[in-house]
Amino acid sequence: MTLVPFPLPVPSLDNQYWFDKCKEHVLVLQQCRECKAFSHPPRPNCTNCGSSDLNWVESTGKGTIFTFTVTRQPVSRPLVGRTPWIVVEVELEEGVHMISNLIDVDCDDLQIGMAVEVVFDQVDDEITLPKFIIV
């Protein structure tokens, strides 16, 4: 049975660079040159001070599990066969939160606070997604 993929991202002018860097297996974050705050997802302005003077910096890719859920029932018929899947909210070392998946882990072993690190999942020629493993 062919699994139906989750909706693929449709990059925009505001975030194309972020997806381009994912293809190079580099996780980047926006950092404000004025107030130094990091933000995610990418936007034209800093969400802390509103400045448009933003810089792309490479994230350490390290963080901890802030929270997660294991989806046990497919939310719609096309997703039958995909369960269970883990959605995680990672708190990166830079302080920003990022939604992703945990891979190569048993659903029953998860706890908030576990250390995680980014890996990259090449979905197709255009899209590579950052995912996380327990370290």
Added chain:
Amino acid sequence: MTLKNNLKDKAAIVGIGETAYSRESGRSELDMAVEAADKAITDAGLSSSDIDGIVKFTADSTPQGELAACLGIPYLRYYGELGPLGGAACGLVIQAAMAVSSGMANNVIVFRSVNGRSGARYGSGVVTTRRGQGTSAFTEPYGLLVPGQSSAMRARRHMHDFGTKLEHFGGVALAFRKHACLNPKAIMYGRPITMDDYLNSKVFFDPLRIFDCALEADGANAFIISAADNSFNSSERPVFIMGAAQALPAGLGDRGGNWEDNGASRLAPELFASAGVTADDIDVVGFYDHFSPVIITKLEDYGFCKRGEGGPFVGEGRIELGGQIPVNTSGGHLSEAYLQGMNQIIEVVRQLRHQSYAQVEDAELGLVDSGDGSGALILRR
């Protein structure tokens, strides 16, 4: 800048109307909207020629003009809409109250009509149709597709930070089911559940179970908003909009991690200030309960208990009829029907008219909210 909210007691809910709630209405959303609106107009002691405004959910398929046509209203002086998705009900009451209190219109219908079970279901992820665009490019590719998953993640964090237990979420589900069993209109009327039933029920989005989730339903609700000084002309029992506030946290909450940084906790102080009352003065509550854990956080956000103590608070029966602060006395979204915050408003109006199936003795003041605290009202008898 200090806020000068002048809406207090300027407008009233003068009529309410609802269709039956079901899993398969077999009717169009327009047809159900007309029934609910007709009932609300009759309940208000008005006729359709008195109606000159209609406001709708952005998500609703029924255009204001079509509803007006079916009610025999030749044109509308005021019309508007509010999104996104489910959290619009209180905000629409506020729109309507501003319209009638400023003289833009005399009597405004607020309505919601949805085949939420037999048609496109919120819980199946097909309603948003975002398909990985905009900010959902950073959520949907990972299988974060429906609101229940986000609620589950927040619930798990609450468990971690404050020691909240599954039995506390179950306590919410049981309380509302108990209320639904007093309400013959509730879909879950006559179907009581126990804590064992709850704990053994199907896990949807760990830690949330099926009994933690809103009951998708078909049905329609409507109410009529009139200026307070007109409200006694027709209605025998207007319910006054004593306080009102809206809140939209920036960035869809993607900063995460701060319990004080959400709609309900942001708007609560302004809501109580606008009415000149405190949480202690409230007799009955209608919280938007798309998922049971939000009841626990909202009790904290609105100050009915301290931050982190919402779990034990519901665990001791305080939100049930006869308890300290009865919540969702018609069964709420979990056990009456999921009409996106509209049926909570109808039930609080019934409470303040002293016409509820689960009547809170001498109820004078009610609090009702929408979404995760996107809007809220304090209503008075």
